[in-house]
Amino acid sequence: MIRVVLIRHGQSVWNLENRFTGWTDVDLSPNGLEEARQAGMILSKQGYVFDAAHTSVLKRAIRTMWIILHEMDLTWIPEFKSWKLNERHYGALQGLNKAETAVKYGEEQVHLWRRSVDVRPPALDKSDPRYEASAPRYRNLQKGEFPLTESLDDTERRVVKYWEEIIAPDLSIGKHILIAAHGNTLRALVKHLDRIPADGIADLNIPTGMPLVYELNEQLSPIRHYYLGIDGELPEGTIPSRMPS
Numbered sequence: 001m002i003r004v005v006l007i008r009h010g011q012s013v014w015n016l017e018n019r020f021t022g023w024t025d026v027d028l029s030p031n032g033l034e035e036a037r038q039a040g041m042i043l044s045k046q047g048y049v050f051d052a053a054h055t056s057v058l059k060r061a062i063r064t065m066w067i068i069l070h071e072m073d074l075t076w077i078p079e080f081k082s083w084k085l086n087e088r089h090y091g092a093l094q095g096l097n098k099a100e101t102a103v104k105y106g107e108e109q110v111h112l113w114r115r116s117v118d119v120r121p122p123a124l125d126k127s128d129p130r131y132e133a134s135a136p137r138y139r140n141l142q143k144g145e146f147p148l149t150e151s152l153d154d155t156e157r158r159v160v161k162y163w164e165e166i167i168a169p170d171l172s173i174g175k176h177i178l179i180a181a182h183g184n185t186l187r188a189l190v191k192h193l194d195r196i197p198a199d200g201i202a203d204l205n206i207p208t209g210m211p212l213v214y215e216l217n218e219q220l221s222p223i224r225h226y227y228l229g230i231d232g233e234l235p236e237g238t239i240p241s242r243m244p245s
């Protein structure tokens with residue numbers, strides 16, 4: 001049986017401040033650091049071992065991965081970082097407070113921006129300082145790959161490409177993999193793996209810092225999934241109470 005562990009980074013300072021984050025490189029909050037430590041402890045206690053770990057190029061996910069590997073005494077395993085695992089790009093909403101944005105544009109519009117699959121938030125202008133296409137960490141992107149905004153569908157395309165080209169071949173030869181990523185990146189991956197229809201994904205939220213285990217068959221189709229708590233797997237369908245802001 002093939003098993004892959006997904007984890008959303010611990011709470012970030014902008015989760016705490018309730019701000020749209022996207023590709024903004026904010027760090028973990030003190031609570032997020034502790035969530036990551038607990039996740040590592042849980043995985044270690046449950047006897048998980050990884051051969052490789054994958055994350056984005058954003059420090060809240062990288063640090064979560066590092067803390068987990070440190071707790072598991074696995075800092076020696078290969079680590080891979082890719083922009084394709086970055087959070088969904090939130091365009092011109094990045095940095096804005098979510099509650100204030102809902103007051104300004106209405107709850108319905110903000111819900112569409114946050115949870116529809118095909119509505120893109122307002123795009124960034126290339127002259128905006130938040131447009132970081134020339135930053136060193138993005139120098140390997142091809143022309144046109146750096147987003148100005150993204151829908152969940154856009155995010156799903158790049159995440160699934162990474163899954164199919166990089167993760168799936170390793171899983172198929174029996175490697176044990178950890179993926180430390182972001183709320184919408186993981187929603188997009190789960191949508192793809194579980195073949196969730198466009199109208200079935202709005203209510204799916206992934207809590208920060210909770211290991212989510214997917215058991216897969218030889219074709220890498222999911223058999224079942226569950227969150228891991230300190231006493232082992234949570235009953236199927238249980239969504240831990242720690243929900244995203």
Ligand SMILES: O=C(O)[C@@H](CO)OP(=O)(O)O
Pocket residue numbers: 015019020021022023087088090114183184244245
């Ligand atoms: O701000 C963001 O980048 C994401 C994740 O925190 O927010 P949301 O849950 O609203 O998609």
